[in-house]
Amino acid sequence: MPDPDALLSALxxxxxxxxxxxxxxxxxxxxxxxxKTRAITHRIAYGVASGVYTPTEVLAVTFTTRxxxxxxxxxxxxxxxxxxxxxxxxxxxxxLRYFWPHVHGTELPRLTESKIPLLAGAxxxxxxxxDQALLRDLAxxxxxxxxxxxxxxxxAKVATRRGRSVTGHDxxxxxxxxxxxxDVKRGEGRMDMEDILLLTAGLLADDERVAAQVRRQYKxxxxxxxxxxxxxxxxxxxxxxGGREELCVVGDPAQTIxxxxxxxxxxxxxxxxxHPGTTSVELVRNYRSTPxxxxxxxxxxxxxxxxxVSLRSQRPSGRAVDYRSAPDEVSEAEAVAARIxxxxxxxxxxxxxxxxxxxxxxxxxxxxxxAARKIPYVIxxxxxxxxxxxxxxxxxxIxxxxxxxxxxxxxxLVRSTLAGMGWTSSPPTGRGQTRDRWESWQALVDQAEEFAxxxxxxxxxxxxxxxxxxxxxAAEQHAPVAEGVTLATFHAAKGLEWDHVFCCGLQDGxxxxxxxxxxxxxxxxxxxxxxxxTRARLELSCSWSLAxxxxxxxxxxxxxxLDPLLPEEARPRPAGSTxxxxxxxxxxxxxxxxxxxxxxxxxCEDCPASYDEELFERLREWRRERAxxxxxxxxxxxxxxxxxxxxxxxxxxxxxxxxxxxxxxxKLDKYGEDVLGLxx
Numbered sequence: 001m002p003d004p005d006a007l008l009s010a011l012x013x014x015x016x017x018x019x020x021x022x023x024x025x026x027x028x029x030x031x032x033x034x035x036k037t038r039a040i041t042h043r044i045a046y047g048v049a050s051g052v053y054t055p056t057e058v059l060a061v062t063f064t065t066r067x068x069x070x071x072x073x074x075x076x077x078x079x080x081x082x083x084x085x086x087x088x089x090x091x092x093x094x095x096l097r098y099f100w101p102h103v104h105g106t107e108l109p110r111l112t113e114s115k116i117p118l119l120a121g122a123x124x125x126x127x128x129x130x131d132q133a134l135l136r137d138l139a140x141x142x143x144x145x146x147x148x149x150x151x152x153x154x155x156a157k158v159a160t161r162r163g164r165s166v167t168g169h170d171x172x173x174x175x176x177x178x179x180x181x182x183d184v185k186r187g188e189g190r191m192d193m194e195d196i197l198l199l200t201a202g203l204l205a206d207d208e209r210v211a212a213q214v215r216r217q218y219k220x221x222x223x224x225x226x227x228x229x230x231x232x233x234x235x236x237x238x239x240x241x242g243g244r245e246e247l248c249v250v251g252d253p254a255q256t257i258x259x260x261x262x263x264x265x266x267x268x269x270x271x272x273x274x275h276p277g278t279t280s281v282e283l284v285r286n287y288r289s290t291p292x293x294x295x296x297x298x299x300x301x302x303x304x305x306x307x308x309v310s311l312r313s314q315r316p317s318g319r320a321v322d323y324r325s326a327p328d329e330v331s332e333a334e335a336v337a338a339r340i341x342x343x344x345x346x347x348x349x350x351x352x353x354x355x356x357x358x359x360x361x362x363x364x365x366x367x368x369x370x371a372a373r374k375i376p377y378v379i380x381x382x383x384x385x386x387x388x389x390x391x392x393x394x395x396x397x398i399x400x401x402x403x404x405x406x407x408x409x410x411x412x413l414v415r416s417t418l419a420g421m422g423w424t425s426s427p428p429t430g431r432g433q434t435r436d437r438w439e440s441w442q443a444l445v446d447q448a449e450e451f452a453x454x455x456x457x458x459x460x461x462x463x464x465x466x467x468x469x470x471x472x473x474a475a476e477q478h479a480p481v482a483e484g485v486t487l488a489t490f491h492a493a494k495g496l497e498w499d500h501v502f503c504c505g506l507q508d509g510x511x512x513x514x515x516x517x518x519x520x521x522x523x524x525x526x527x528x529x530x531x532x533x534t535r536a537r538l539e540l541s542c543s544w545s546l547a548x549x550x551x552x553x554x555x556x557x558x559x560x561x562l563d564p565l566l567p568e569e570a571r572p573r574p575a576g577s578t579x580x581x582x583x584x585x586x587x588x589x590x591x592x593x594x595x596x597x598x599x600x601x602x603x604c605e606d607c608p609a610s611y612d613e614e615l616f617e618r619l620r621e622w623r624r625e626r627a628x629x630x631x632x633x634x635x636x637x638x639x640x641x642x643x644x645x646x647x648x649x650x651x652x653x654x655x656x657x658x659x660x661x662x663x664x665x666x667k668l669d670k671y672g673e674d675v676l677g678l679x680x
Contacts, residue, residue: 002079004049007042015039017281018248022047024220025275026248027268031309032297032534033288033497036250040222041071043248045078053220055082059240061091062224067495071224084218088233089193092200099203099210109191115139115181118190122180128173131422132389136433137166140261142178146194147230147262152179163518167428167435197232204239215242226251226271230262245275254301254308257491257528259520269307286311286534288497290318293540297533299564305523306530315537322541323566326661327639328552329365329505330450332545335661336502337369339541340485342659343500350376352499354486356532358511361385361439362504363487372665373658376484381492386474390437394418394444395470402463410462414448427514435515444470450549453636490528493535501536503529507544507556526561551635611648618678619643626671637671638662650679 008016018028018039030036044060047053060075060083062068071085084091093111100108112118116135119142123130130138141164144150150158155178156171158164166174185192191199204211218240223229226249229237241247249271256265272278286294294313301308326332340353355366355377364385370377385391394417401408401417408416415423423441428434451466459465486498505511512525533540542562546554558566620643627634638646642662651657654672658665663672 002045002049004046007046007049007078011039011042012285014281014283014285015042018283019043019046021248021279021281022050022052024246024248025271025278027271027275027278027280028248028250028283029268029280029309030250030252030283031286031311032252032255032531033286034283034309034311035285035287036252036283037067037070037074037224039283040224040248040250041074041078041080044075044083044222045080047220048080048083049078053083055080056084057217057219058083058222059091059218059220060085060222060224061088061237063087063228064495065090067224088236089196092236093196095214096196096200096203099207099213100199103203103207103210109189109195111196112185112190112192115142115192118184118188119177119181121184122177125180125184126173126176128169128177133433133437134166134168138174138177140432141166141174142181143194144260144262145178146192146198147232149231149235152182167432194232197236201232201236201239204236211239211242214240215244219244220246222248222250224250226268227253227256227265228258228263229267230264232262234264234267245277247275252308254306254527254530255494256306257494257524257531259524282309284309284312286313287315288537289313289534289540290315290538292318292321293533293536296321296540296565297530300526300530300533300561302564304526305519306527311534319539321565322539322543323558323562324541324543325558326543326545327554327635327641328547328550329362329545330369330550330664331639331662332504332543333365333369334664336366336504336541336543337373337375337664338659338661339502340370340375340500341373341655344375345655345659348500349483350485351483353502354488354493354496354498354500354535355502355504356488356490356493356535357503357505358490358513358528359439360388360436360489361443362510364443366487366504369664370485372668377487378484380486380488380496385440385443386470388440390421390440391444394421394441395467395474397421398444398463398470399467402461402467408463410452410466411445411448413463414445414466418445446549453551453632490532494531497535497537499537500539500541501532502541502543503532504543505545506542506559506562507546508559509556511559511561529559529561551633611644612650613647615650615679616643616647619646619675622674622678626674638667646675646679652676652679 008019011019012035015035015038018026019042022043028036028039030039040060044053044058047058048055060071062071062085065087068085068087068090072081075081075083075085086094097108116132116139119135119138120130123135123138144164145155152175155175159171159174164171204214221237221240223237228251249268251265251268253265253269256263272280289297291313294311298310324335326335336355343353344350357363363379367377367385386395397417397420398414401413418441421441423438423445427438427442447470448466451469452462506529511529512522516522516525533542544556544558546556623634623637623643627637630637639662642660645660645662649656649660651660654668654676657663657668657672657675
């Protein structure tokens, strides 16, 4: 048995306070990176080592099998391996399998792996036409209703009051499908994941013998990620406790990002009111991130309605947080990929790099930019862009339409083909799989528009050439991956961390997302960014694009959440002035510019440029000629910003060219030899 004092000596003062608070109720507000798992596992191990807890009488509950496994491993190394650490569902299912046959004299209903087939049958009963995306959205809505303790009879009223929606169907229709789903499920002798909790709660509430036996077994409870508890989980926890107060909860209101799925941070915030005499401890020492990252994360939450601890970094100072705009999404991805190439060449492991974004559909431009540089990557929580079912089917249909020889203009051909699959020019309202599928199709439309304005002008058969380009992208992005850069949504990144994190696509309309139409929904979007930023250990970069496609009107603005964070030079400015109307500043010395000529060159007449101006002019002349030959606007070849970087860095090799933002593999193949010749 470990020495109890030795266990405590490994903790900081606040973590030690948690470990020493062995009798409940206890609430721990644990900021990102503050060692909450360390604190609560040491608390359990200290309670066992000091004789306060019998290990078999402790139940530690969390939300993912990965987190439960980590807790079990840590407890084993500290001599508390007999303590049960499980997810809510695993703990409830264990009890249900034991007690159900004794109470009901029948076998437990079979657990269904997916709601989709049952919902399809329920929809047919209601004569509602559905596809896979709608079925997945209905499954999510049924899950929300059940964890929120909303019965099918009450669904329409509650959903309307809370602003819930499933694209294309009113609340009454969803309620009818929900009720039919429950009938189909019962008729087949099945249960779903939410039923595990419902049936367990029902056994405990209805049978005092079952409740007494469970309460004799478990006397001390620890719940991690308490900000994610749903009404159903809270009710089950109350039944486990049976009025006792031996409960320790741990969480962070600032990381509440699953409200749409039924999570309710009020249980964490209001814990002391429900449990008088609560011991409250705040963990504020952040061991993950540099002071620069922590300062940005704290500033993000200042003045918002989200309550959280104010973090204090325990690491040495590092790089300043980088904030930058890009003219379009392609340029943004190219700049990020160029920086990652620099990191790899400096010896950084690609497994310590992550690109984070709001929705899955944003991954494609980053996949393309990384593949162009032969940088391997892995996608967490979603399929690669060209592996997604809706994308595979769309590419197959576009290929067939292109081969039919109808002579239709490329963009119209793509639009009409996707319209046949359900794409519309306006996005569907609300979140969910229907919205995700539309975003994937819209990405293909955007690619077609970009291709038609650029490379497509050089082909007699633009549609066929576009299909070949899609096939090339798919082939490049499907290479086997060992270690690689992680691409993930902010949701999928929760609980993870990397040395270098790029939070991308941070423009209003994407973050917060357009359908976040209430103050509460907007605040949840802010917390999503907070989660993303606090994943970074050493380097954090935040970027946004002014337009979706190259050459598009640059009317986007950086996310409103960045307002308190942006340095003056990164703030958006209309041509010739800042947002406040002050004069445009020289890019070299910072002095306000006054003459039209100075503003055009973005620097004072007397300030030397940081790039080779003669080379820059040669590059511009070459670009003008190539654009004329290809019958495309000059920016399609290279932007002025990219030419300035070439003139400043004077790359001598193809690899050096790829490190420049705005140059990917396709442009390298097309223009690289000319550019290197001009530089040389």
